[in-house]
Amino acid sequence: MKLTKKQIQYIDNHLIKKGIKYMDVRMELIDHLSSDFEDDANYVLLEDYLNTKASFISEFQKNRHSKLHWFYQKQLWLQFFKHFYTLKGIAITAFVFLLLQIGLQIFEIKTVAFVALAISGIMNLGAMLTHFKKRKAVNSSQLSLFIFAVMSLPALPLYFYGQINGFIEGNSWVFIGFWMLVLLLNISGATVVYRMQQYIIDNYNKLIAA
Numbered sequence: 001m002k003l004t005k006k007q008i009q010y011i012d013n014h015l016i017k018k019g020i021k022y023m024d025v026r027m028e029l030i031d032h033l034s035s036d037f038e039d040d041a042n043y044v045l046l047e048d049y050l051n052t053k054a055s056f057i058s059e060f061q062k063n064r065h066s067k068l069h070w071f072y073q074k075q076l077w078l079q080f081f082k083h084f085y086t087l088k089g090i091a092i093t094a095f096v097f098l099l100l101q102i103g104l105q106i107f108e109i110k111t112v113a114f115v116a117l118a119i120s121g122i123m124n125l126g127a128m129l130t131h132f133k134k135r136k137a138v139n140s141s142q143l144s145l146f147i148f149a150v151m152s153l154p155a156l157p158l159y160f161y162g163q164i165n166g167f168i169e170g171n172s173w174v175f176i177g178f179w180m181l182v183l184l185l186n187i188s189g190a191t192v193v194y195r196m197q198q199y200i201i202d203n204y205n206k207l208i209a210a
Helices: 005-017 023-039 046-051 054-084 087-106 109-133 147-169 172-209
Strands: none
Touching (some): 005 023, 023 054, 054 147, 054 172, 109 147, 109 172
8 A cells, every 4th residue: 555645744744753853864764664564464554553663763863873974975985986987077087187287387386286275175165055055954954964074084185285285295296196186075075965965855855745
């Protein structure tokens, strides 16, 4: 028996009452609970079925929280490595390389470093602003807890730049390699943040509208 929209909404409201405030957690739970209820012939009333799932719901939220951090870090690296084997990624990598190479031919190395730093900062802040721009929707997802974690890795090399800038700026190829790493990581991080936000919001709305 396929659940109706009203029954799905009932599950959603039940989860909210149980303290499941993040919509992406509820999205997965609704999908699991509705499928399980449809296949379970032991329960006629949805309310009775949900009352037996209190422990499962609580454990699901705890386990998901612990897995999310590594999941998004994995997504970041998968997106990063796409810059070396997909056509679009290779094009972006080539563009970043040429941008740095041409910049070094025209400007002093410290000027190029400042511009690269500014671009990295803009991308990092842009991902954060995307989060705050959609604050009402995205903050209701567990993803919002990990946005800063996703973007912290791309920003990490910048914390050490002041200590090793003499070495980096002493060799143009090391300089280009360092800033390619930073820029591509920031592009990857911003891409993951935006894609995951859209995925969660779109799929949750589809599930509730089903």
